[in-house]
Every structure is written in structure tokens, then in C-alpha cells.
Amino acid sequence: MISEAILSAGVGAVVSGVLSKTLDSPQKCYLALQSELKVNSQELQVSCQDGILHNSLLIEAKHKHLNNKLTINTGKRPIRIYLTSIYGEDCTKAVTLTDTGFILNTKEIVGDGLYSLRYDTTLPDVKKFVDAMVDIKKAKEVPHEDTTEYWMHAELKHPQALKGTYGRLSLEDIDFIINVGVSSDIKEVIPPNFQKEMTYALEMLRETDSHRMFQKGQQYIYSKRSRTNDDDIMTVLSGLQTLFASKKFEKFITVNNKFTYSDCIRGVDTYRNVPFPTWPKTMSVISKTDLNLNQCAAEGTVIYKKNDFVEEVRKIFGK
Amino acid sequence: MLVTSLYVPENCLQLEKFPAHILWDKEQKVTISLTVPDNIILKEIYNISPSGNNFIKENEVTLSEFDVNGYVGFVFESMEYHKARISEVIKFTITSEGVTEYYNKEILLFRQNIKISHTPNTIKILYDEASDSYYPDNKIHLKNVGDGTAKVVVQISKDQNVTIQPPDKYQEFIAKFRDALFKHFGELSAEYTKYSNEINRIRDFLMYTGTVDTKLRDEFIELTEKLESIFLTDDDFSESFARSFTQAYLENFNIIANIEQFSNFLNSVNSGKILIENALNHVVIPNGSLPITIELLVTDVANNTYPTIQLTQIQFTSEKDAHIPLYLLFEIDPELRPENPQLKEVKKHD
Numbered sequence: 001m002i003s004e005a006i007l008s009a010g011v012g013a014v015v016s017g018v019l020s021k022t023l024d025s026p027q028k029c030y031l032a033l034q035s036e037l038k039v040n041s042q043e044l045q046v047s048c049q050d051g052i053l054h055n056s057l058l059i060e061a062k063h064k065h066l067n068n069k070l071t072i073n074t075g076k077r078p079i080r081i082y083l084t085s086i087y088g089e090d091c092t093k094a095v096t097l098t099d100t101g102f103i104l105n106t107k108e109i110v111g112d113g114l115y116s117l118r119y120d121t122t123l124p125d126v127k128k129f130v131d132a133m134v135d136i137k138k139a140k141e142v143p144h145e146d147t148t149e150y151w152m153h154a155e156l157k158h159p160q161a162l163k164g165t166y167g168r169l170s171l172e173d174i175d176f177i178i179n180v181g182v183s184s185d186i187k188e189v190i191p192p193n194f195q196k197e198m199t200y201a202l203e204m205l206r207e208t209d210s211h212r213m214f215q216k217g218q219q220y221i222y223s224k225r226s227r228t229n230d231d232d233i234m235t236v237l238s239g240l241q242t243l244f245a246s247k248k249f250e251k252f253i254t255v256n257n258k259f260t261y262s263d264c265i266r267g268v269d270t271y272r273n274v275p276f277p278t279w280p281k282t283m284s285v286i287s288k289t290d291l292n293l294n295q296c297a298a299e300g301t302v303i304y305k306k307n308d309f310v311e312e313v314r315k316i317f318g319k
Numbered sequence: 320m321l322v323t324s325l326y327v328p329e330n331c332l333q334l335e336k337f338p339a340h341i342l343w344d345k346e347q348k349v350t351i352s353l354t355v356p357d358n359i360i361l362k363e364i365y366n367i368s369p370s371g372n373n374f375i376k377e378n379e380v381t382l383s384e385f386d387v388n389g390y391v392g393f394v395f396e397s398m399e400y401h402k403a404r405i406s407e408v409i410k411f412t413i414t415s416e417g418v419t420e421y422y423n424k425e426i427l428l429f430r431q432n433i434k435i436s437h438t439p440n441t442i443k444i445l446y447d448e449a450s451d452s453y454y455p456d457n458k459i460h461l462k463n464v465g466d467g468t469a470k471v472v473v474q475i476s477k478d479q480n481v482t483i484q485p486p487d488k489y490q491e492f493i494a495k496f497r498d499a500l501f502k503h504f505g506e507l508s509a510e511y512t513k514y515s516n517e518i519n520r521i522r523d524f525l526m527y528t529g530t531v532d533t534k535l536r537d538e539f540i541e542l543t544e545k546l547e548s549i550f551l552t553d554d555d556f557s558e559s560f561a562r563s564f565t566q567a568y569l570e571n572f573n574i575i576a577n578i579e580q581f582s583n584f585l586n587s588v589n590s591g592k593i594l595i596e597n598a599l600n601h602v603v604i605p606n607g608s609l610p611i612t613i614e615l616l617v618t619d620v621a622n623n624t625y626p627t628i629q630l631t632q633i634q635f636t637s638e639k640d641a642h643i644p645l646y647l648l649f650e651i652d653p654e655l656r657p658e659n660p661q662l663k664e665v666k667k668h669d
Contacts, residue, residue, distance in 0.1 A: 049551065051552055137328075137394070140335065140621045141468060141620045141621075142330065151330075155340050158386075160366070177547065181468075297326070
């Protein structure tokens with residue numbers, strides 16, 4: 001079925017206010033530099049994970065022996081700025097940072113030379129910017145338990161906006177969070193004796209009569225012996241927690257195609273009102289990708305190596 | 320080959336949106352046609368020119384003018400199907416200078432499908448003196464014959480003299496936990512003033528005890544997404560935020576014995592892709608005999624809601640006023656899956 005409104009409503013050059021706001025400062029910079037210098041190119045990169053706009057310009061003197069101080073308004077103080085000649089000479093001393101941008105002493109820009117000017121500024125609301133520019137979709141669940149491959153997809157909503165009047169724009173490190181379900185895999189390997197062991201331990205702790213406490217203790221030890229290792233309950237639980245540390249869990253994850261792996265974070269616990277760590281319902285895997293005019297759409301997968309993970313859990317439970 | 324990439328995901332939850340794209344050689348001028356099945360809605364097309372020759376005819380759309388040549392993006396949405404697992408095919412045709420390429424992309428659309436395998440006519444609540452607890456002589460059997468996880472909230476039909484509530488100790492714990500969290504969030508808000516708006520909003524949500532409607536749920540989802548993005552960029556704040564919860568828990572830890580709760584938790588762990596969200600809550604059954612109608616509110620992991628399942632009436636009897644954890648009333652039956660996962664129904668197209 002096709003929505004009748006789609007060709008009018010979903011179409012074309014709708015450059016949102018968010019985008020205009022983001023490009024306002026680089027455009028002003030371009031025009032200000034253009035008044036005294038020749039701007040050969042401008043490349044803008046938005047680092048979506050950090051919320052930073054990188055602006056790189058290739059500039060050239062129009063006249064010899066310039067002697068002006070150009071005030072460039074970038075809206076806020078740049079995080080960092082570099083000016084280098086085409087021969088690699090550092091000329092950053094020609095730049096003075098201000099609270100609203102920087103001042104470029106064009107006296108230092110000698111005629112016939114090419115210079116690379118690069119500066120970084122923070123974006124006010126990078127999430128809003130990414131939402132305006134990119135359609136992000138991902139698998140919220142996979143269809144059957146044997147499938148452990150989660151798809152991810154990013155596509156540009158308005159690629160023409162990346163062409164820009166004053167320079168090309170690209171988006172880097174667009175991040176995705178895929179929640180990989182691990183809870184059911186852990187449940188699969190919990191030995192029934194572990195549950196019994198928990199119950200006996202609980203009864204033993206509750207008991208006030210020393211004779212009955214001894215009896216419960218014997219039952220507890222008996223149930224514990226049915227496992228192959230002799231860790232107590234809290235050691236087993238604690239061993240389980242280490243599996244969900246980023247460095248440990250990442251070996252069960254592979255990220256493919258146009259995406260790269262970034263990190264993984266423990267998700268919410270399976271049952272919310274248990275007041276101590278058990279195990280998470282999911283692990284959040286963070287991946288990232290880039291979009292630009294040469295790559296308007298990107299697809300990728302997060303593969304969770306379930307069998308390897310289950311094997312590790314099995315070892316912890318002493319199975 | 321005209322097309323360098325044509326993507327449709329292999330699977331998606333029913334009722335959810337899914338993407339697609341086509342990339343082709345930028346130097347080639349192409350015409351793209353696609354045929355969309357009846358139960359799939361084409362919601363968005365990205366990068367087509369408003370002034371171009373783009374047409375819609377019933378279930379088919381033809382596109383030939385693009386803002387930036389070499390790319391077109393789509394967003395589709397599936398409806399809910401009668402079948403819990405079904406494959407659909409979206410057909411693409413790409414033509415350029417007498418060359419035509421055809422692509423049929425299949426997508427598996429799935430959802431949960433909870434079935435009641437057994438509802439007892441009667442459930443007698445028995446008392447175990449040794450453990451000072453109650454247990455039922457019969458259980459309600461559930462199974463999920465679909466593919467997606469079913470999230471279930473158990474409730475009792477209105478106008479019945481029975482309530483579901485957190486265990487007594489939880490009420491005390493939750494009250495103290497909330498107080499502690501309120502205090503810690505106040506400190507957090509003062510320390511991270513740039514996030515004070517988000518902190519105060521999440522604090523208000525956590526303190527809220529009224530009913531949750533769709534608007535409130537959407538606001539909460541939006542807020543959690545905002546917080547997630549902050550966590551990704553600010554490790555210090557992320558750690559401090561998590562610490563607020565941990566501290567609030569630990570300060571009130573002694574109210575509930577951890578091993579006891581964990582033991583209960585293990586008992587409530589269910590396989591079969593059914594998650595009873597209020598499993599640890601208690602149903603309070605008064606002394607005597609009374610008919611009770613239990614309802615299951617069903618959602619999936621994307622928070623899509625499904626019709627409420629109403630069980631046939633069960634006659635509950637108890638010799639005392641009894642509190643019984645909900646998980647004890649249910650048994651989850653395993654679902655036998657076909658040996659060959661390829662055995663899936665494909666909807667036929669003309």
C-alpha cells in the first residue's frame with residue numbers, strides 16, 4: 001500500500017531549521033574569509049558521537065602583503081584550531097581565539113601560498129541534527145532463537161543538503177545501539193541444582209535452631225556437590241557479573257559491513273525490582289557508521305556468538 | 320549491473336517500520352518501479368525531486384527524478400498479520416537505456432503469539448506452615464507459539480474483590496528507595512547543572528505513581544533516548560547517574576534479604592520468550608471461595624500492544640487471606656519449533 005501523500009509530503013529539499021543552524025557558522029566563516037582571501041574549498045565533518053563540527057578550509061591570498069585582521073564569528077570559541085602552510089609549516093600563531101570565534105592576522109598569509117585552516121566547534125544539539133539528516137532503523141528483535149544477527153541501517157533523508165553552498169558536509173560516527181538479548185541464554189544453562197542450592201542456603205540462613213541449621217547445611221552442601229566446581233552461590237553470581245564487562249563481552253560480538261564496533265554496555269536487569277545485580281536482559285552493543293555523498297546509505301549487522309557465550313556461562317555454573 | 324546496492328532487511332517485527340535503499344552508478348539515469356504488498360505501507364521516500372516524473376498507481380510507484388543521482392531511500396511499515404510469521408516480497412525494477420534489472424526482496428515479518436494451553440477450572444490456595452507461604456494446587460499454562468518475545472502484565476478483571484500488589488516488604492523498600500533516589504538526583508542536578516532539566520524530568524517520572532497513558536509513555540521514551548545520548552558523550556555523568564541508583568539500593572538493601580529475592584526470582588524465570596513483567600507481585604485472595612477472571616495485557620519488545628487475553632473464569636478457594644506471588648500461578652510450556660527454520664509461509668503474489 002502506498003500513501004497518497006508520500007510524493008508531496010515526503011519529497012525533496014526540506015532543509016530543516018536544525019540544518020540551517022548547524023551550517024550558519026561555517027557559512028559566515030567562509031564569507032568572512034572570502035572578503036580578504038580566496039577560499040578554494042571547505043569540507044565540513046560532523047562527528048555525531050562527540051557532537052563536534054570539524055571545518056577544514058583551503059585558503060589562498062588574493063593579494064600580496066595583506067595587513068588586515070579578520071574577525072571570524074563561529075558562534076562560540078573553537079575547541080581547537082590549526083593553520084598550516086601547504087609545505088607543512090605551522091602558522092597557528094597567526095590565529096587568536098576569541099569567545100565567539102577567532103581573529104586571523106592575514107599579514108601572515110603570504111601571497112601565492114596555499115594554507116590549510118582547520119577548526120573544531122561543538123554542535124549545540126547533535127542528536128537533533130542527526131535526526132533531521134538521517135533515518136536510522138535497526139532490528140529490535142530477531143525472529144527465532146537460533147538467529148543471532150541483528151540488522152542496522154542508516155540512510156540520508158536529504159542528501160542534497162550535504163552538497164552545501166559553501167562546502168561539502170559529511171557525517172561521521174553515527175552511533176547505533178543494538179540490544180542483544182542474553183537473558184534466555186543464561187536461563188537455558190542454569191542447572192536445577194543451582195536453584196535448589198539457593199533455596200537450601202536461604203533456609204539455612206533463616207534457621208535459628210542449631211540442629212535444624214545443621215540439617216539444612218547438609219542439604220546445602222549436598223546440592224553444592226552436584227556441581228563440578230565448589231564455588232559458593234555468591235562467587236558464582238560474582239563470576240557471572242564479569243561476563244558483562246565491556247572487554248569480556250566484546251569477544252562474543254562481531255560487527256559487519258559498513259559498520260564498525262565501538263563498545264558494549266550492560267543493559268537493564270531481567271527483572272526490574274530485584275535489588276541486586278542478577279544478569280541483564282540485554283547487552284547494548286554500540287556500533288558506528290559514516291554517511292556522505294559517496295555513501296548515502298549504510299547497512300550492517302551485529303552478530304552475537306551465542307554458542308560461545310553459553311559455553312562461558314556453563315563454565316561459571318560448573319556444568 | 321546498474322545497481323550497486325539494494326537493501327531490504329531480512330526480518331522485522333510486525334507493526335514496525337523498516338528501511339530499504341537502492342544505490343546505483345551516479346552517471347546512469349534510471350527509472351525505478353516498486354510493487355508493494357497490500358499489508359505493507361510505503362511511508363517515506365528520500366531523495367526524490369518534487370518536480371520530477373514520479374507516479375503512484377495502486378500498489379506501484381515509479382520514480383525517475385532524484386535530487387542527488389545514485390541513491391533513493393525508503394521507509395515501510397507492516398500491518399499486523401493474522402499469522403504470527405509470514406514472508407512478504409517487495410518487487411523492484413530498475414531500468415536505464417534499455418537495460419532492466421529485476422529484484423524480489425523477501426522479508427520475514429513476525430510477532431509474538433501467546434496461547435493459553437490450559438486454564439484450570441479451580442485453583443486451591445494451600446498454606447505451607449514450614450515456609451509460612453502459600454502455593455496453588457493448579458497452574459495456568461501459557462506458551463508462545465510466535466517468534467517475538469511477549470511481554471505480559473497480569474491483571475484481574477475489574478469489579479472483583481481481588482487485588483494485585485507488590486509484596487509488603489517491597490512497598491516499604493520502594494518508598495525508601497524513591498526517597499533516597501529523590502535526594503541523590505537533587506545532588507546530581509546541582510552537580511551537573513547542564514543536565515538538570517533531564518535529571519528533574521526523569522526524577523518526576525520515577526516519583527510518578529499514576530496511570531501511564533500513550534502520551535506519557537512517548538515522553539518517557541523520548542527522555543530515555545535523550546539520556547542515552549548524553550551517557551554516550553559524558554562518561555562522568557553516566558557513572559554518577561548509575562551511582563545514584565546503586566546508592567539508593569544499597570542504603571535500603573537491608574529491607575529485603577537478597578538471597579530470598581533471588582531465589583524467588585529464579586523461580587519466576589520463564590523460558591519460551593514470555594516475560595511476565597509483574598511476576599514478583601502478589602495476588603491477594605480473601606478467605607473463602609470466589610470466581611476470578613484473569614487478564615493478560617500483551618506487548619512486544621517494541622511496545623506494540625496486542626489484544627488483551629481474557630482467561631475463562633477460575634474458581635479460587637483459600638482457607639485464609641492469602642498472598643501469593645503471580646509467578647506461582649503460571650507455568651510456561653516450551654514451544655516446539657519446526658526442525659527446518661526455512662519452513663515458513665510465503666504469501667503468494669500474482
